[in-house]
């Protein structure tokens with residue numbers, strides 16, 4: 035089967051020089067890939083001129099709905115993906131992580147887009163910054179989508195997740211993608227992309243695919259593009275130093291190999307729940323995907339006196355491990371992805387064995403339940419032990435990208451931290467301890483050298499997502515050797531594909547541009563009360579100025595009795611000497627309640643409910659004899675997704691500015707209301 039490249043709106047086969055791709059268990063040729071004759075420059079141009087404008091005009095909510103539709107569509111086709119995935123050596127569990135884990139990313143980013151981001155194509159970042167004495171000039175920040183293309187150069191180990199975890203983010207940002215999976219497992223990525231394209235859920239130009247070599251693609255990047263790379267440090271460094279990346283300041287996010295560790299706390303002695311958790315996690319990370327995970331545990335850091343027990347416990351678990359062709363039942367660990375990978379891993383074991391003892395040798399006595407030992411790329415779990423980890427460098431630098439890990443002993447918690455940092459930057463480190471003091475010391479000690487730190491104990495282990503799973507809500511990446519990159523992390527990842535721009539001007543102009551009322555902007559008054567207006571009829575800045583209300587001793591006392599809040603400041607007979615107050619002061623909560631009494635228009639109408647208050651501040655004490663009024667201003671509007679059983683509506687945020695008789699603000703708040711859409 036010749037793989038297709040999805041190029042400028044159609045599927046194209048390469049012209050020649052097809053590279054054979056093999057079944058990892060049987061060695062049979064299952065596909066061929068070629069990119070000969072494919073014009074990468076033209077592909078990138080197509081993404082910029084066709085995909086980019088189509089995506090940029092959509093709002094975050096529209097893009098997010100697209101991601102959800104894509105996840106649901108792909109989920110309905112998942113069985114065919116599993117069948118193909120087995121050929122890469124992935125077991126059912128491995129494939130689940132890759133395939134359904136990838137869909138999970140689409141779902142999560144869809145939810146982030148709809149719940150945490152506005153229904154506009156751009157994003158308003160942070161708060162208004164006043165820059166003048168009189169209030170007529172200030173600044174703000176906005177994010178807009180970059181007008182280029184995201185070029186994703188991916189590793190072979192997660193052909194589905196590797197693509198989806200990345201495109202979920204750039205698509206939500208409004209940026210198209212060109213995906214280049216590692217050739218060796220690109221047949222699975224191709225099958226998924228065929229379904230994505232056939233579904234017509236994405237606008238044309240939003241996604242293109244290269245199956246086979248992409249050498250030369252970076253010759254065509256421009257300053258609006260973003261390149262992400264996942265793979266070996268050697269390739270990553272070579273690509274990162276490409277002239278265009280350097281000269282045009284093209285963002286280049288690199289996720290490279292890292293020597294992740296897991297540390298057993300000194301308290302987690304054999305027999306404790308934590309010891310069992312540690313053994314389970316280490317053996318899982320060594321065998322899932324046959325250890326071909328960027329996050330796999332390569333260094334097992336344990337108290338010196340427990341090396342023997344850890345070795346024995348791991349050996350017991352590996353005895354039960356069935357290895358073979360994943361398409362047959364009962365196989366718990368498959369082969370490596372191919373012969374090249376197998377050869378590389380064997381070379382790395384040789385390298386490691388220069389300073390380590392081999393405790394369990396996965397090259398020997400492999401009890402295969404299925405698959406072909408010669409033609410397939412099998413290797414059993416291989417455990418080494420480094421007797422001098424503080425002085426040896428090889429186990430901290432040599433990544434065997436397979437089921438291979440090295441035990442090393444430590445004498446003290448601070449030595450364990452030092453060992454963890456000898457990896458010179460890792461994607462993830464985990465600590466298994468029931469002692470939160472040890473956990474705190476280790477996390478704070480290790481964090482500078484790790485992108486993620488997981489703490490496991492008997493209370494968290496059951497529901498833990500595990501050492502090996504990057505979560506879309508959290509950052510994935512790591513410093514130094516791990517590539518210095520960062521991706522996902524909820525909204526943070528989206529901003530990697532957007533330009534943050536500081537904007538300056540009059541608050542009224544900034545209100546118009548951002549769609550959010552800025553302090554000091556015009557506040558036009560209308561004779562129609564805002565509670566009588568439907569969502570569409572409310573305009574940013576529209577303001578109601580209420581009547582006034584006198585604050586008397588009686589109402590303060592009544593509020594104290596009603597609420598039960600008899601704090602000294604609210605009592606007339608308190609001694610105010612040495613306090614912040616001169617005399618009896620009204621409760622802040624009373625002022626805000628009284629404000630509601632002033633601005634609310636009672637009859638039923640478009641305002642369906644008030645569901646909360648944000649940013650509540652009591653600015654100035656309100657004493658007996660003051661009088662207050664409210665400036666109620668439409669601050670922000672967010673259209674909600676229509677749901678079948680609900681009145682179509684949006685969220686309207688009103689700024690409540692309570693002022694005293696001197697027209698000075700005494701309290702500020704943002705109230706959140708649900709306002710019905712105008713009936714059609």
Ligand code: NAP
Nearest residue numbers: 188189190215216217246248249265266269289290291328
């Ligand atoms: P690799 O050999 O470095 O290849 C990575 C990607 O780069 C592949 O798609 C490859 O394409 C492409 N590539 C190579 N040379 C290129 C060039 N001149 N121009 C454009 N693209 C080029 O890595 P791998 O063997 O696929 O992956 C294994 C390594 O990745 C391991 O070391 C592992 O630790 C690391 N990894 C890291 C992470 C992470 O998140 N940090 C995740 C997964 C894997 P071809 O396949 O066509 O050569």
